[in-house]
Amino acid sequence: MNTALYDLSLLAEYTNGDADAIEDLIGIFYDSFDEAFAELEGQRTDGENDAWSVAAHKLKGAAGYVGADALKHLCAVAQDMHTASAAARTAIYRDIAGQYADLRAALKARVT
């Protein structure tokens, strides 16, 4: 697993290196992730919950596009928690939140 917080090489391939287009896609990533993350927050329930897994699946997918492997891995773990306690879901939700915050900070700090 790539230990770097992100890898934009795939977006660069999609856009032929167009910096403005890459920034547009990063903006869409933020919107997509934020939306699914809000869904995840609302599904921290006890027991079976497919909606939790669906939200985690969306987060996992979005993270993949910016090469955020560590974040993607966390989301994959969350996706597999079809049956779990609210406490367990809250714990991984917080881990994802922390990893996402680090990712956003790193993306903001990069030189474009």
Added chain:
Amino acid sequence: MILGEKKNDTQLMALLPSMKKFMNEWQVVNINIAENSPLLQTEIIQRLLQHYHHYEGLIYPVSPSKIVMLARFGILHNYAVMKTEIEQKLPQHCCRILLRKLSAMAMKQVQIDISARDDSLINCQNMYTQRAMRRENVLLVADDERMARATMATLLGACGTVIDVENGTQVLSSYVRHNPDIVFLDIHMPGKSGLDLIQDIITVDPDAFIVVLSADSMKDNVLKALEDGAAGFLSKPPQPKKVQDYIGQCITVR
């Protein structure tokens, strides 16, 4: 394997008992030829008869640019492998092959092909023919994830007009309306699963070029997609080169 003729369904009728009894072992192979060439068509048919003579089935030309082979290949575990094997036995760079399990709808299409009159075929502008004659390329992206739609639109934009839908219930109507050269189809969508949509699309267009695009690349999903008639499967996020490879395989894309 026998060579069939249009307006002669007696050969098909003779095979029906076997098809009904061994439905899971029968497959439909659609061979779309890039050019209208009777010589090329003849060569393809001869090669198929030669290579698959010991299999039960029927080969018949539907039009100058399309051949259908109905074959009892047995229970296949990897349609992509079988498709590649058939392609290797044909003249190079001229055909696009779709291979899928025989279904009730596919059987109906075969019966229509064989019993249709020549003049009705001449007048019938089916979806594949319309795409082949059209100057512009049209690509359909069906995915509920905005990031997936945006990246595919960026990648495909130079290739042609990109249409996107985000709900499974919109896919079929959009397909019929826009008649895309290729459809990139996500599995998990609200309204209807991409895997279920494959058969819906092929029912209205047996020559549909469908590439399933999903972060969920479980082996069972991949096999089902290929069995039902998808041309391929890409894991998300897709590598641009692999997307371009599929575009290159689509005969109607200019």
